[in-house]
Amino acid sequence: MALQRLSLRVRQTINHARALHSTSFCQQQEALADHSYPDQFSIFRSPEHDPASQTENHIGQFYTVPASHIHTLFPHGLPLRYQQQIKTFNEACVMIRQPALEVISYLKQTDYNKPALRYIFYGTNGSGKTMSLCHTIHFCYTQGWLVLHIPDAHRWVKNCKELLQSSFNSARFDQPLQATEWLRNFRITNESFLTKIKTKHRYVWTKREFTEEGSLLGELVDQGISRVKSSSDVVGAVMKELRLQSGQSDAAFRLVVAVDGVNALWGRSTIKKEDKTAVDPDELTLIHNARKLMKNDWNGGAIITTLSQTGSLYSPKLSYRPQELLGQRGFDCMDPFIPVSVPNYSEKEFESCYLYYIDRHWLQHPQSHTEEGKKELIFLSNRNPWMLDKICAFL
Amino acid sequence: MASYSTKAFLILGRINISRSRLQNATNRATYVSVLSMNSPTGNRASCRYQVGVPRTEKMPVDQDWTAVYPSAAPFRPNAVPLPVRMGYPIKGGVAPDKKANLELIKIPNFLHLTPAAIKKHCEALKPFCTEWPLALDTDAKCDEHFPIKVQTTHFVSAGPSLRNPSARIVHLKNYDYAMYLLTVLYHESWKIEGWEAEKTVADMEEYSWENSPSQRNLLDTLTRMKVVEEEGGEEVRQQLLGQAEVQEYKDSVTRLKNEGENEDTLLQYKEAVKKVLKL
Numbered sequence: 001m002a003l004q005r006l007s008l009r010v011r012q013t014i015n016h017a018r019a020l021h022s023t024s025f026c027q028q029q030e031a032l033a034d035h036s037y038p039d040q041f042s043i044f045r046s047p048e049h050d051p052a053s054q055t056e057n058h059i060g061q062f063y064t065v066p067a068s069h070i071h072t073l074f075p076h077g078l079p080l081r082y083q084q085q086i087k088t089f090n091e092a093c094v095m096i097r098q099p100a101l102e103v104i105s106y107l108k109q110t111d112y113n114k115p116a117l118r119y120i121f122y123g124t125n126g127s128g129k130t131m132s133l134c135h136t137i138h139f140c141y142t143q144g145w146l147v148l149h150i151p152d153a154h155r156w157v158k159n160c161k162e163l164l165q166s167s168f169n170s171a172r173f174d175q176p177l178q179a180t181e182w183l184r185n186f187r188i189t190n191e192s193f194l195t196k197i198k199t200k201h202r203y204v205w206t207k208r209e210f211t212e213e214g215s216l217l218g219e220l221v222d223q224g225i226s227r228v229k230s231s232s233d234v235v236g237a238v239m240k241e242l243r244l245q246s247g248q249s250d251a252a253f254r255l256v257v258a259v260d261g262v263n264a265l266w267g268r269s270t271i272k273k274e275d276k277t278a279v280d281p282d283e284l285t286l287i288h289n290a291r292k293l294m295k296n297d298w299n300g301g302a303i304i305t306t307l308s309q310t311g312s313l314y315s316p317k318l319s320y321r322p323q324e325l326l327g328q329r330g331f332d333c334m335d336p337f338i339p340v341s342v343p344n345y346s347e348k349e350f351e352s353c354y355l356y357y358i359d360r361h362w363l364q365h366p367q368s369h370t371e372e373g374k375k376e377l378i379f380l381s382n383r384n385p386w387m388l389d390k391i392c393a394f395l
Numbered sequence: 396m397a398s399y400s401t402k403a404f405l406i407l408g409r410i411n412i413s414r415s416r417l418q419n420a421t422n423r424a425t426y427v428s429v430l431s432m433n434s435p436t437g438n439r440a441s442c443r444y445q446v447g448v449p450r451t452e453k454m455p456v457d458q459d460w461t462a463v464y465p466s467a468a469p470f471r472p473n474a475v476p477l478p479v480r481m482g483y484p485i486k487g488g489v490a491p492d493k494k495a496n497l498e499l500i501k502i503p504n505f506l507h508l509t510p511a512a513i514k515k516h517c518e519a520l521k522p523f524c525t526e527w528p529l530a531l532d533t534d535a536k537c538d539e540h541f542p543i544k545v546q547t548t549h550f551v552s553a554g555p556s557l558r559n560p561s562a563r564i565v566h567l568k569n570y571d572y573a574m575y576l577l578t579v580l581y582h583e584s585w586k587i588e589g590w591e592a593e594k595t596v597a598d599m600e601e602y603s604w605e606n607s608p609s610q611r612n613l614l615d616t617l618t619r620m621k622v623v624e625e626e627g628g629e630e631v632r633q634q635l636l637g638q639a640e641v642q643e644y645k646d647s648v649t650r651l652k653n654e655g656e657n658e659d660t661l662l663q664y665k666e667a668v669k670k671v672l673k674l
Contacts, residue, residue: 321656
């Protein structure tokens with residue numbers, strides 16, 4: 001790590017020195033790039049932009065997600081650095097990788113009358129689990145499924161500014177801010193479904209407010225967004241409704257539950273009660289309801305999750321395997337699940353990413369275009385996608 | 396006329412030493428002179444006793460080394476024909492050589508345990524030994540037939556080194572008492588106490604799949620997959636448990652929990668889950 005930092009500083013100084021005549025360099029590089037890589041333009045870009053028709057031949061290639069999809073599907077799901085990259089490059093290119101393709105193939109084959117299958121993406125930090133999850137969700141979205149995406153379960157167990165005692169069950173705690181934020185994003189993603197699905201139960205919020213049976217899901221969600229105090233319970237109600245309805249034969253939709261950082265549901269939390277004792281995740285309404293979703297007692301959909309050590313609390317830095325992060329309770333809840341390993345980039349994938357950065361003129365440093373520079377990048381990043389992104393940001 | 400040489404003696408002890416050395420000298424009369432201030436090192440130069448040729452010069456190459464060092468003895472520079480050096484190097488030079496090197500004398504040496512010496516020891520011990528039984532050729536077989544190992548020592552270590560673990564310590568061992576203890580422990584271990592029934596899952600040494608949450612989850616999932624036949628109850632359960640895929644799943648989960656997670660076990664678990672859930 002120190003070595004990397006040192007080399008980064010060195011590169012920074014080189015960059016600053018070269019910045020004196022950077023514009024001419026850029027132009028030269030652009031000319032060079034256009035000249036020497038015209039036929040390689042298509043090597044790293046996939047001709048297939050529809051996740052449903054991507055096959056193993058396309059592994060390593062980038063496909064573009066249309067901007068409209070990004071705005072609806074991912075108001076809150078993508079990693080922060082990737083969102084910045086989208087803004088910079090003006091396009092959202094996702095690399096097609098084997099783990100995501102595997103899960104998509106399973107999704108294509110499953111019989112949806114059976115209980116929901118659970119998939120867990122696991123891998124070391126920065127190996128592309130969240131991106132794989134987003135790829136699979138994009139596939140589900142293009143197939144017309146209802147996407148219930150919890151972007152980062154870790155955010156529900158830490159840094160909670162407001163903790164209310166739940167009106168429904170006084171032993172539990174509500175998190176109104178997080179709940180409203182999630183409901184808002186959920187509404188953006190599933191606009192079309194909200195007008196079609198009707199509730200099957202009656203919900204009473206306060207003495208005067210209640211939601212009748214048969215009212216639209218959209219109304220329920222609006223209720224939650226406007227009445228912040230009961231938003232956590234609304235989230236619970238929404239989850240329950242969707243769970244009950246997705247398996248029915250008359251259901252108009254299939255449900256995909258996507259949770260990033262699912263190990264937060266069975267971990268520890270840093271939220272403190274007023275008497276400074278720690279809150280068990282069990283006692284949080286949002287977490288309680290999410291756990292109920294994770295059980296496979298409903299059918300007509302799939303549960304796709306990732307494990308994340310990066311945001312997790314009280315877990316060792318190097319742990320990445322399912323049992324290590326999920327713990328005993330988590331494993332017992334999620335069992336049986338299909339673990340899908342997300343490794344670092346293979347050689348082909350690294351090549352592809354490298355060519356993509358060059359094509360986008362992201363790698364400005366002249367030495368990064370040479371073979372030696374490429375070897376240096378491989379060495380420094382160990383082909384870890386996150387590390388590669390961090391290093392290339394300086395070049 | 397007796398010629399005399401002046402010496403300066405700083406310690407009384409030195410007078411005695413030099414007097415004994417001077418017995419070799421011929422026709423010398425020594426006078427103790429307190430006032431004479433000759434340098435102390437001048438002693439040696441003017442001492443002129445005959446220093447013999449070191450034994451190493453006279454050693455033939457094919458000598459019997461076991462005769463030179465038949466038993467443990469301190470390092471003698473004149474008896475060891477090796478140009479050894481030991482110690483912190485002097486400035487601009489190398490470590491001091493073996494002549495009068497305290498470092499070499501302090502440390503234990505194994506000059507008396509060369510392979511030739513050990514061969515001689517073995518030959519001497521052979522008349523007292525019997526043949527090793529050929530059937531006991533692996534450690535595992537030895538442990539199986541002779542599980543109890545008794546170690547007796549009939550001597551007290553009396554070497555010069557304090558660092559020897561058996562120095563100055565005597566363990567008193569009563570063989571009969573040891574056997575008695577072992578018998579008691581063996582019989583006691585078969586007894587089952589009342590509180591052993593309170594053993595919880597957390598106390599178990601190994602993971603067992605029966606009655607674990609994993610088994611419950613799987614049976615739940617399988618019954619839901621079949622959708623209908625919930626009336627069978629016990630029979631259905633037994634039937635489900637008997638399937639090969641379920642057994643495979645059970646093996647993979649047990650392996651995962653007992654051996655810990657690694658790529659191998661996770662892969663096996665994944666394959667087993669896929670088969671059981673018919674993916």
